Amino acid sequence: MEGVTQLAQRQNAVDQAMAIAPAAQIGDALADIDTPSLLLDLDAFEDNLRAMQALAERHGVGLRPHAKAHRCPDISLRQLALGAQGICCQKVSEAVPFVAAGLRNIHISNEVVGPAKLTLLAQLAHQADITVCADHPANVEALSDAMLKHKASLGVLVEVDVGQKRCGVQTPEETVALAQRIQALPNLQFMGIQAYHGGLQHKHGLAQRQQSCEKAVKLVRKHLEALQQAGIKCPVVTGGGTGSAAFDVASDVFTEIQAGTYAFMDTDYGSLDWGESLAFRHSLFLLGTVMSTPTPERAVIDVGLKSTSAESGTPAAVGLEGVRCIAVNDEHSILQADDPAHRPALGDRIRLIPSHCDPTFNLHDTVIGVRGGYVEAIWPVSARGLSR
Amino acid sequence: MEGVTQLAQRQNAVDQAMAIAPAAQIGDALADIDTPSLLLDLDAFEDNLRAMQALAERHGVGLRPHAKAHRCPDISLRQLALGAQGICCQKVSEAVPFVAAGLRNIHISNEVVGPAKLTLLAQLAHQADITVCADHPANVEALSDAMLKHKASLGVLVEVDVGQKRCGVQTPEETVALAQRIQALPNLQFMGIQAYHGGLQHKHGLAQRQQSCEKAVKLVRKHLEALQQAGIKCPVVTGGGTGSAAFDVASDVFTEIQAGTYAFMDTDYGSLDWGESLAFRHSLFLLGTVMSTPTPERAVIDVGLKSTSAESGTPAAVGLEGVRCIAVNDEHSILQADDPAHRPALGDRIRLIPSHCDPTFNLHDTVIGVRGGYVEAIWPVSARGLSR
Numbered sequence: 073m074e075g076v077t078q079l080a081q082r083q084n085a086v087d088q089a090m091a092i093a094p095a096a097q098i099g100d101a102l103a104d105i106d107t108p109s110l111l112l113d114l115d116a117f118e119d120n121l122r123a124m125q126a127l128a129e130r131h132g133v134g135l136r137p138h139a140k141a142h143r144c145p146d147i148s149l150r151q152l153a154l155g156a157q158g159i160c161c162q163k164v165s166e167a168v169p170f171v172a173a174g175l176r177n178i179h180i181s182n183e184v185v186g187p188a189k190l191t192l193l194a195q196l197a198h199q200a201d202i203t204v205c206a207d208h209p210a211n212v213e214a215l216s217d218a219m220l221k222h223k224a225s226l227g228v229l230v231e232v233d234v235g236q237k238r239c240g241v242q243t244p245e246e247t248v249a250l251a252q253r254i255q256a257l258p259n260l261q262f263m264g265i266q267a268y269h270g271g272l273q274h275k276h277g278l279a280q281r282q283q284s285c286e287k288a289v290k291l292v293r294k295h296l297e298a299l300q301q302a303g304i305k306c307p308v309v310t311g312g313g314t315g316s317a318a319f320d321v322a323s324d325v326f327t328e329i330q331a332g333t334y335a336f337m338d339t340d341y342g343s344l345d346w347g348e349s350l351a352f353r354h355s356l357f358l359l360g361t362v363m364s365t366p367t368p369e370r371a372v373i374d375v376g377l378k379s380t381s382a383e384s385g386t387p388a389a390v391g392l393e394g395v396r397c398i399a400v401n402d403e404h405s406i407l408q409a410d411d412p413a414h415r416p417a418l419g420d421r422i423r424l425i426p427s428h429c430d431p432t433f434n435l436h437d438t439v440i441g442v443r444g445g446y447v448e449a450i451w452p453v454s455a456r457g458l459s460r
Numbered sequence: 461m462e463g464v465t466q467l468a469q470r471q472n473a474v475d476q477a478m479a480i481a482p483a484a485q486i487g488d489a490l491a492d493i494d495t496p497s498l499l500l501d502l503d504a505f506e507d508n509l510r511a512m513q514a515l516a517e518r519h520g521v522g523l524r525p526h527a528k529a530h531r532c533p534d535i536s537l538r539q540l541a542l543g544a545q546g547i548c549c550q551k552v553s554e555a556v557p558f559v560a561a562g563l564r565n566i567h568i569s570n571e572v573v574g575p576a577k578l579t580l581l582a583q584l585a586h587q588a589d590i591t592v593c594a595d596h597p598a599n600v601e602a603l604s605d606a607m608l609k610h611k612a613s614l615g616v617l618v619e620v621d622v623g624q625k626r627c628g629v630q631t632p633e634e635t636v637a638l639a640q641r642i643q644a645l646p647n648l649q650f651m652g653i654q655a656y657h658g659g660l661q662h663k664h665g666l667a668q669r670q671q672s673c674e675k676a677v678k679l680v681r682k683h684l685e686a687l688q689q690a691g692i693k694c695p696v697v698t699g700g701g702t703g704s705a706a707f708d709v710a711s712d713v714f715t716e717i718q719a720g721t722y723a724f725m726d727t728d729y730g731s732l733d734w735g736e737s738l739a740f741r742h743s744l745f746l747l748g749t750v751m752s753t754p755t756p757e758r759a760v761i762d763v764g765l766k767s768t769s770a771e772s773g774t775p776a777a778v779g780l781e782g783v784r785c786i787a788v789n790d791e792h793s794i795l796q797a798d799d800p801a802h803r804p805a806l807g808d809r810i811r812l813i814p815s816h817c818d819p820t821f822n823l824h825d826t827v828i829g830v831r832g833g834y835v836e837a838i839w840p841v842s843a844r845g846l847s848r
Binding site for chain 1 (some may be wrong): 788790806
């Protein structure tokens with residue numbers, strides 16, 4: 073647990089921060105928030121939290137919201153207060169500030185490989201109920217060795233590839249063999265399977281998503297049947313996301329769903345066909361300032377790649393008729409107006425919907441909660457940068 | 461200068477950091493560095509610094525390296541030690557840790573709009589020689605008001621749009637009018653013009669870049685002639701970047717060049733046609749670990765969008781024959797091997813070249829300097845997240 077170098081570096085950041093006023097303080101009007109800043113519309117956010125919790129409860133399925141979407145313990149605590157049974161993290165180090173904030177039931181929805189990470193994992197397992205994923209016998213042996221060494225115990229889920237083509241075992245036979253290996257190893261407990269299909273979350277059509285989801289569920293059933301035939305109990309089936317949640321909860325397969333983006337939405341999820349099914353409101357915005365109006369049609373704002381991710385496309389300007397965001401540079405986004413009459417003016421403040429909320433949160437030290445035109449909360453994005 | 465909220469938040473980060481061991485310590489072998497981490501090959505980095513400094517000196521042009529590429533004062537200090545005349549920053553808050561580190565000649569190569577930023581700008585101008593860009597009369601009036609109020613003085617350059625289609629005045633007449641306005645306003649000094657064309661930096665062909673550069677230089681000359689005809693001295697013409705540096709220094713127009721990426725290179729710049737002209741070595745790498753090998757052809761590593769930006773494409777795996785990085789997710793990159801014999805194994809450590817160094821640096825709290833297989837330096841990316 074040596075943290076001296078990192079501590080000194082963060083202390084360095086503290087010294088510098090003293091010279092820079094915060095972007096906002098509680099009670100500030102919207103107009104007083106410095107830019108670029110990440111804003112959370114608390115009314116829309118709370119509506120989203122309630123809607124997903126209600127959906128899960130209607131179907132008797134647990135909600136375990138994914139914290140990788142925001143990396144902010146204050147957000148997880150609000151999800152727990154409404155009935156979420158725990159959270160997911162994607163990395164071991166990411167889980168540290170959540171444990172520090174009092175979260176005690178964390179599923180690390182990923183494989184954990186490497187000695188430093190296994191040591192940290194064991195330390196977390198002393199403080200909270202921790203489960204992880206595995207998809208390789210050598211990895212479960214390393215998990216067991218680390219837990220033995222540190223006198224900790226760990227729940228392990230076999231990750232199953234149900235079409236994502238990323239991590240996960242490929243066949244029911246592998247699932248059974250890995251579950252048996254986990255059961256045979258000291259200080260590990262086989263907890264179930266994870267079947268997350270990220271790709272299907274983003275399919276545009278509702279029917280298309282439903283079909284993909286049904287296909288994935290069919291695969292999950294094969295793995296569950298194989299486990300049953302081998303006499304292995306599988307208490308947990310975890311997976312699902314914002315795009316597929318309505319189908320996942322009704323599948324009779326998942327015991328819990330891992331959705332994360334539903335709390336915020338982004339242009340990627342926002343552009344999906346939601347049909348008559350559950351939809352969520354945009355609650356997350358980037359606030360920018362117009363810092364140049366060099367031509368009658370062009371306005372340039374101070375939000376760039378260091379404040380919003382752009383690998384999923386440009387962010388979308390809110391409430392500006394006939395104005396498109398046509399480019400995102402390191403520290404600028406370029407707004408193009410069809411009609412000069414609609415071009416924003418120098419100094420105008422612009423709200424943008426990010427195209428991908430997870431990496432966008434990870435660019436900010438704080439998210440500013442607003443309600444009724446005022447700053448109500450400033451929450452640290454405590455796991456920002458913690459990807460080990 | 462209230463920093464209480466931000467300070468408390470960063471302190472919070474310090475408390476958490478205590479539980480997480482640093483990714484590396486000075487003297488560690490490469491094999492002991494935890495992942496994902498950002499590595500700097502110090503030999504290649506120093507070669508790049510010397511090469512660009514020598515190029516500028518051969519042509520009697522100043523080098524003012526752009527700190528937005530790295531946000532790390534330790535890097536700027538090394539550029540200064542080799543003869544750079546100062547640095548560029550892109551944002552006011554970004555400049556704060558550089559001033560704190562002793563940098564005293566900083567050009568903010570951007571328009572600064574909004575009261576909080578103008579206050580911070582005046583405070584910086586008390587501590588260092590600061591210049592900024594402007595492209596609007598209302599903005600130069602706001603600059604003058606802020607400097608008057610805080611009893612500071614500021615150099616101002618007119619930004620000229622030479623084809624970038626972002627910020628900047630459009631005509632020589634506008635340049636003259638804005639220069640005159642700057643000269644007439646108290647506490648401002650007209651310093652010259654900025655003519656930066658980001659787009660041309662990335663044109664693939666060497667001849668294509670040269671032609672675009674010559675076109676831009678022609679435009680710059682028109683603005684310079686107009687200033688001369690109006691009797692306005694223009695001591696500084698700043699601009700240029702890594703892709704155009706060889707032409708910029710020979711143009712007889714630029715008094716200084718603002719290149720930044722040359723110190724590191726990325727796949728975007730690395731893929732350019734450099735012909736016989738100056739080329740630079742890749743010095744910046746992401747270090748990852750293979751955490752899943754679910755199929756004979758697929759290996760998944762622990763470097764994702766939270767450790768490397770991907771809006772300019774996927775990063776490139778180094779030294780792996782027949783292996784391509786085919787996708788970057790939040791916390792994973794997927795490597796695909798043409799031949800299973802070439803697929804990396806579980807636990808293998810992989811080096812990647814980022815596709816865009818500027819936003820990639822901004823995802824990391826530290827950059828780890830390596831030489832001869834060992835960690836020689838750990839430098840804080842002190843301006844990480846400072847985009848106001």
